[in-house]
Amino acid sequence: MINEFTLERLDIPCGWIRGEGDWAGVAAAMKRGETVEVIQEVGSTLWKTTLPEGHSLSWDGDNLSTIKARIWISFTQRRFSPESALPKVQWHPRVLWVGIGCEGGTSRELIESAITQVCHAYDLASSAIAGIATIDTKANEAGIIELCQGRNWPLKTFAANILNSVEVPNPSNIVAQKVGTSSVAEAAALCAVREEILTADERKYTQISIHQRSSALICGSNPLLVPKKIFRLGEKPGSVTVAVAFCAIEYLG
Missing domain, CATH: 3.30.420.180 (CobE/GbiG C-terminal domain)
Structure with a gap:
């Protein structure tokens, strides 16, 4: 079920490091089955092959109007505005x-x-x-x-x-x-x-x-x-x- 798809279920490579961001906000959006955009700039993409059917992740600019949270995967240190209503997080592969x-x-x-x-x-x-x-x-x-x-x-x-x-x-x-x-x-x-x-x-x-x-x-x-x-x-x-x-x-x- 979609509401069982959580942040913890992502099969992320063990070497990736969680960076700054509203992790609780992104996790809540995923648990509710809302669209979460993933922007991956570096790192292995094999984790995508283990996603369950009906997951709420989106990439390549799909469903922009329905995005309720965002995950960045990059080596860049982004500084998110605390005033933004869109919860965002960043994962850092060691590259x-x-x-x-x-x-x-x-x-x-x-x-x-x-x-x-x-x-x-x-x-x-x-x-x-x-x-x-x-x-x-x-x-x-x-x-x-x-x-x-x-x-x-x-x-x-x-x-x-x-x-x-x-x-x-x-x-x-x-x-x-x-x-x-x-x-x-x-x-x-x-x-x-x-x-x-x-x-x-x-x-x-x-x-x-x-x-x-x-x-x-x-x-x-x-x-x-x-x-x-x-x-x-x-x-x-x-x-x-x-x-x-x-x-x-x-x-x-």
């Missing part, structure tokens, strides 16, 4: 890989602050972050390790020669002289995306549709959402460079 380059001894506080500032400036949801990527010589950097452990983010590291083989918009000869690659943050973010796409078919915990994999390979040609940004924290030691890349295959780990 953003953050590349990090930093000086030795850079604190977790500075790295986390830099990522937060980038997300705010580019309207990116921090909940959509899949993980952190950097050069392998930073695999034991305390600030990065503390951040990844605290936020439950995986850490991918890549050798300098691998990073140096990646074409980036902002290479640096100074960085190349110091660490053996002209880019760390941008190249690491792009390498993380490439690795996710190439290994997606081998994962046991996800199914990749032909459409999604094709989209991933197409987007993979230019997935850098945020070119490198350099941050410092007042007079405190250390500096961090941040870049963000999009992966059409979401992280579910």
